[in-house]
Amino acid sequence: MATRTDTLTLxxxxxxxxxxxxxxxxxxxxxxxxxxxxxxxxxxxxxxLEPLPMRKIAxxxxxxxxxxxxxxxxxxxxxxxERRPDPADRRVKLAAATERGRRTARELRDALDxxxxxxxxxxxxxxxxxxxxxxxxxxxETP
Amino acid sequence: MATRTDTLTLxxxxxxxxxxxxxxxxxxxxxxxxxxxxxxxxxxxxxxLEPLPMRKIAxxxxxxxxxxxxxxxxxxxxxxxERRPDPADRRVKLAAATERGRRTARELRDALDxxxxxxxxxxxxxxxxxxxxxxxxxxxETP
DNA sequence: CTGAATATTTCATGATGTCAAGTAAATCGG
DNA sequence: CCGATTTACTTGACATCATGAAATATTCAG
Numbered sequence: 033m034a035t036r037t038d039t040l041t042l043x044x045x046x047x048x049x050x051x052x053x054x055x056x057x058x059x060x061x062x063x064x065x066x067x068x069x070x071x072x073x074x075x076x077x078x079x080x081l082e083p084l085p086m087r088k089i090a091x092x093x094x095x096x097x098x099x100x101x102x103x104x105x106x107x108x109x110x111x112x113x114e115r116r117p118d119p120a121d122r123r124v125k126l127a128a129a130t131e132r133g134r135r136t137a138r139e140l141r142d143a144l145d146x147x148x149x150x151x152x153x154x155x156x157x158x159x160x161x162x163x164x165x166x167x168x169x170x171x172x173e174t175p
Numbered sequence: 176m177a178t179r180t181d182t183l184t185l186x187x188x189x190x191x192x193x194x195x196x197x198x199x200x201x202x203x204x205x206x207x208x209x210x211x212x213x214x215x216x217x218x219x220x221x222x223x224l225e226p227l228p229m230r231k232i233a234x235x236x237x238x239x240x241x242x243x244x245x246x247x248x249x250x251x252x253x254x255x256x257e258r259r260p261d262p263a264d265r266r267v268k269l270a271a272a273t274e275r276g277r278r279t280a281r282e283l284r285d286a287l288d289x290x291x292x293x294x295x296x297x298x299x300x301x302x303x304x305x306x307x308x309x310x311x312x313x314x315x316e317t318p
Numbered sequence: 319c320t321g322a323a324t325a326t327t328t329c330a331t332g333a334t335g336t337c338a339a340g341t342a343a344a345t346c347g348g
Numbered sequence: 349c350c351g352a353t354t355t356a357c358t359t360g361a362c363a364t365c366a367t368g369a370a371a372t373a374t375t376c377a378g
Contacts, residue, residue, distance in 0.1 A: 040303065044294060045294070047309040047313065051195070051312070055195045056195070069365080071364080086326060096367055097325075098329095098368080098369095101326070121324095123326070151187060151188070153311050153312060156183060159187055161304060161308065162305070162308045163190060165305045169293045170197065171293065212333065228357095241335090241360095244357070
């Protein structure tokens with residue numbers, strides 16, 4: 033099976049590149065409307081689901097823990113996140129979204145839902161096909 | 176047509192998020208193997224096709240021209256890119272990949288081709304479907 | 319209890335990004 | 349042709365994000 037140089041493959045790769053670029057534009061634009069950077073929006077989104085230790089945030093972001101300190105600092109300064117002690121381990125600090133933080137995260141999600149409208153051009157059947165192709169492409173087994 | 180909250184749409188959005196993350200990981204990893212950052216690799220890729228004025232690089236990157244100055248500075252320091260005068264307009268500086276720059280860009284492209292192997296799991300017919308769906312999703316009319 | 323491992327922070331450093339100001343060159347109106 | 353405006357690029361100041369090393373506090377293993 034030709035995997036590298038054929039026109040079709042290159043075309044798909046190019047399209048995926050475009051999807052990636054579009055995704056970031058929309059994400060950063062939505063974040064900027066709340067005066068957040070992309071990284072801050074991402075972390076706030078994570079914390080709106082559940083409080084997390086600094087260490088785990090770093091794992092999710094695939095970055096050094098020392099980097100997370102600064103990002104949480106900035107979110108905390110703006111009252112969107114707070115640090116709490118972990119009752120089970122006094123070394124650990126849990127970062128948790130405040131009420132305002134959760135509200136901001138919700139608004140961000142809604143704005144991104146709007147940005148996701150590109151999918152509106154596809155029917156349910158087509159989305160199903162797209163979902164299955166993406167899953168296989170990502171090597172996830174169809175459950 | 177339900178576009179926002181249905182499970183199928185959210186699932187596809189999630190998968191696209193995963194594709195975006197995967198794409199960046201691979202891209203940055205390939206760039207790092209040549210001691211390049213993602214931004215540097217991206218610019219080098221552009222310049223390996225044709226020399227460009229600083230201004231146009233900024234447009235392609237969707238950033239301020241002053242930012243491009245630094246990126247080109249760093250690529251130039253490493254002998255991958257050079258600045259040339261534009262014979263048609265003495266205000267303009269053309270950034271052009273050197274021979275070494277073109278070679279590095281080629282190696283980078285090859286490494287990325289390898290990273291693109293996820294597509295190997297799909298047949299030609301499936302890739303065609305994927306291509307068409309992505310095109311429609313991106314609002315490009317099928318030529 | 320002591321020593322190793324873990325979680326976080328701080329500091330130094332570099333890349334990327336913005337914005338404002340400055341320089342040089344082209345262009346336009348008169 | 350000439351002065352005013354626009355355009356292209358650079359510089360400097362600053363914020364964010366990222367890494368890595370060192371410091372501190374706490375847990376855990378033996």
